[in-house]
Amino acid sequence: DQQVKQNSPSLSVQEGRISILNCDYTNSMFDYFLWYKKYPAEGPTFLISISSIKDKNEDGRFTVFLNKSAKHLSLHIVPSQPGDSAVYFCAANLDRGSTLGRLYFGRGTQLTVWP
């Protein structure tokens, strides 16, 4: 059963507006969460992360929010740009205290930013 879920396979947003990508997880032992972005014919690239001891992390136009009680995190992109059009994967780390860093991924959300 999928422990990291991205229930929206696609999202379409106008340029300049906010994009909000959502992710839910089921395993309360996850201690670190990451977002990856993937363009066609390329590998995923790291975007932003958040530790389970925080509820917000910001990096430029990208902010990740974590609600542990709801087992929910979201990625906000403000303002959205056409170059942000990509598949976004949510991922979570399970190996607490381990350096293995094994990640569990959601199925991804295709973001399309139109002019």
Added chain:
Amino acid sequence: DAGITQSPRHKVTETGTPVTLRCHQTENHRYMYWYRQDPGHGLRLIHYSYGVKDTDKGEVSDGYSVSRSKTEDFLLTLESATSSQTSVYFCAISSGTNYGYTFGSGTRLTVV
């Protein structure tokens, strides 16, 4: 870039033939992973390695084997390719210190 390369980038093979995909890194990272990406399934872990000759199974390991005889190389073998193994395969590396992966560019494998 991060010093991870996958070969080949594209391959078409026939059902029943063995296939080996190669992942090569120049970062001296301890951890290496093989994922497959399929529509509707996202990224699923096939096998991973935590050191030379140390490997373990992921969630979709049936029909695959791996080997790691050197730190820099992690090989994925499809012992007898099937059409269900048509996919895009990604290798990833990690130092284990920052919880993040660096991915290769992927290998698109088609089994006909």
